[in-house]
Amino acid sequence: MAAVNATAASGPVWDPIVRVTHWATALAITVNGLITEGGSTLHLWVGYSALALLVLRLLWGVIGPEEARFSSFPPSVAGAIAHVRDLAAGRHRSHPSHNPAGSLMVYALWATLGLTVATGVFLQTEPFPVSPAAASSAEERHGWAVEPLDRDERDDEDETVELVEEIHELAANLLLILAALHVAGVAVESRLSGRNLVRAMIDGAPTGRSGE
Amino acid sequence: MIEDDRPHDATTQNARTAHAGRRPSETAPAAGAPWRERRRAVVLAALLFLQTFCTVFFIGDVVGDVIVEGVDIHIAFEAAVAGALAVGVVFAGLEMRRTIDRSRRAEAAVSVASGAFADLISAQFRSWNLTPAESDVALFALKGFDIAEIAELRGSAPGTVRAQLARVYAKAGVSSRTQLLAVFTDELLAGALPGLGMRSTVSSATGGQSASQPPPP
Structure with a gap:
């Protein structure tokens, strides 16, 4: 109980699963969104890693410690608005988990990541694990990069594939925008509340007021 | 060890009251072992991720195989392997959760105990x-x-x-x-x-002594 009270007073102490999945997902989104070529082997591996990270984090949302569970940060638009208003007015309340605005962002990020990964998996015609190296060399030979040229023979599925690819790209771009907003939100929250939220996510230390 | 701390402690603690003396003893345990403990936890988390990745990989493989080839004994066995992996991930997660809870309880207990002891001392000093x-x-x-x-x-x-x-x-x-x-x-x-159930042995061992001379206050 004392531990719970302590975290409530000074912000959450993030456990290693939350921290590892957070930073690895951030890395995966950055790498796949900005660096790797869509459809390349690296893109697929990074994408599947992101899926595994999402699965692990969602599992952790059910079986993890108190502050990592979905039940400690239910999505609430009204709560988020109230939180932002409080913050703007200079009032700050500590939350045992994500703050209400942050948790809305968390759910938005997960939903968008889920959509991106699901469409990405669908776009991969070869079931991924069979032989990524062979698949990628085939892709390179056929010049399959952004456009799925090797799917031309399957005309009936062509439209679906194009639609899914469209959704994949839209979701990926939305994901990058949300990630940027998330970073901005963390910066604003950290500045206004005087607590270093980034440090809490890096080393899992409780976020004491920086004035201490 | 204590010698090293003294010079700068001398300047900061000079004019402070007894209560401020708590600080060194509170910060000391945070330096060594917990840091190692934390690194261990991060490594465990990374391993759990690797396990999850493999599970996703195998389940994807099985689902793909079933779609392409249908179910046969080989694929059924692969499905069982993938299922076992998934169960393994859940149990490893539960185990990790238990480890985290335990270490947090231990930390809380130590801080409560050291805080209570310091309170006891300052209360006694006041009295x-x-x-x-x-x-x-x-x-x-x-x-x-x-x-x-x-x-x-x-x-x-x-x-x-x-x-x-x-x-x-x-x-x-x-x-x-x-x-x-x-x-x-x-x-x-x-x-x-x-609480430890040792009082009876102590008092019986000292029983003969305390009978002849009253215990100090």
């Missing part, structure tokens, strides 16, 4: 009506500093410290540093022993 300077000296004495060291820490003459310590002993009704310390350790052990 003896120690002045702030005497509390300071008494706390340093409890922490094991000798008179010359306390004098250096407080920037006063050894004679002053000796006199202050003598007043502390007088107010506490003890005659030595050991007895002063015993006032607190006695309280600490008296609370701990019944």
